Amino acid sequence: MAESKLDNIPLEWIRAYEAAGRTGSFTAAAAETGLTQAAISQRISNLERQLGARLFVRQARGVVLTVEGEAWLPYVGNALAALRESYEELFGARQSRITVSASASVIELWLAPRLDGIVQSTLPELAFSTLVLEPRGELPPGSVKIRYGSGNRPEHHRRRLFNEALGPTCAPKLLQGTADWKTLPRIALSGPRAGWQEWARQTGDIGVPVPFIRFDSLAAALAAAEAGAGVLLASLPMCQRSLESGRTVRVSEQSLEPEETYWMLAHREAVSRREWELLVETFCD
Numbered sequence: 001m002a003e004s005k006l007d008n009i010p011l012e013w014i015r016a017y018e019a020a021g022r023t024g025s026f027t028a029a030a031a032e033t034g035l036t037q038a039a040i041s042q043r044i045s046n047l048e049r050q051l052g053a054r055l056f057v058r059q060a061r062g063v064v065l066t067v068e069g070e071a072w073l074p075y076v077g078n079a080l081a082a083l084r085e086s087y088e089e090l091f092g093a094r095q096s097r098i099t100v101s102a103s104a105s106v107i108e109l110w111l112a113p114r115l116d117g118i119v120q121s122t123l124p125e126l127a128f129s130t131l132v133l134e135p136r137g138e139l140p141p142g143s144v145k146i147r148y149g150s151g152n153r154p155e156h157h158r159r160r161l162f163n164e165a166l167g168p169t170c171a172p173k174l175l176q177g178t179a180d181w182k183t184l185p186r187i188a189l190s191g192p193r194a195g196w197q198e199w200a201r202q203t204g205d206i207g208v209p210v211p212f213i214r215f216d217s218l219a220a221a222l223a224a225a226e227a228g229a230g231v232l233l234a235s236l237p238m239c240q241r242s243l244e245s246g247r248t249v250r251v252s253e254q255s256l257e258p259e260e261t262y263w264m265l266a267h268r269e270a271v272s273r274r275e276w277e278l279l280v281e282t283f284c285d
Contacts, residue, residue: 016043102146164261185230
């Protein structure tokens with residue numbers, strides 16, 4: 001069989017071309033790959049000589065893909081992505097223990113009730129542990145993080161736990177003897193979620209009583225609501241089991257649906273693809 005021009009091309013030359021073509025810059029490609037700009041330029045020049053075609057036009061203010069370079073880029077990008085995915089699937093990082101760092105409320109209200117998915121998994125060698133979020137604490141290697149926000153994070157693996165929805169809830173006994181839940185005392189919750197002020201602005205619910213009690217965790221606020229201490233603007237997904245059991249009830253069909261929610265995050269080196277898929281299947285709606 002005749003030798004192809006591709007037969008003797010090192011993968012590092014292909015990676016340099018793909019990074020430079022995708023980022024539009026030899027400098028950006030160098031930063032991404034941990035090489036110097038000169039090394040990126042040299043590898044691409046070697047690739048062009050081997051192919052017998054120019055892939056970039058060098059200009060004073062940067063580089064531009066040629067017609068051939070632009071046409072080849074998606075094929076190369078897809079091939080490298082398939083190579084990375086197959087590597088992660090077969091040889092990726094495998095942890096003997098995966099630690100999930102999250103707030104105490106997330107662990108108690110969302111993770112713990114779903115741990116049967118880990119127990120019944122096809123990865124019996126995998127141990128699982130949780131770590132309450134410590135803002136300044138060091139996370140062990142292989143940690144998976146759960147954080148509240150928009151999901152705009154640098155981690156390779158990103159998946160939302162659920163679509164957030166906030167609605168007022170309280171213990172059924174609190175409604176006895178009152179015709180209007182809006183007159184009941186309110187429970188406030190510190191943190192990043194929308195609160196009673198956002199509720200009033202969106203629903204037009206004027207005259208919202210000033211909350212007489214405030215908690216810094218949803219689990220504690222929910223326990224107070226279940227005890228009849230007041231009306232809580234609860235995360236409906238997080239408090240689903242309380243609602244299903246009747247310990248609390250919704251007092252309004254209206255809800256807030258913010259873009260922010262909890263995201264499960266991990267770097268590529270922290271978990272294998274198989275382990276990540278298990279975590280997604282177990283914990284994500």
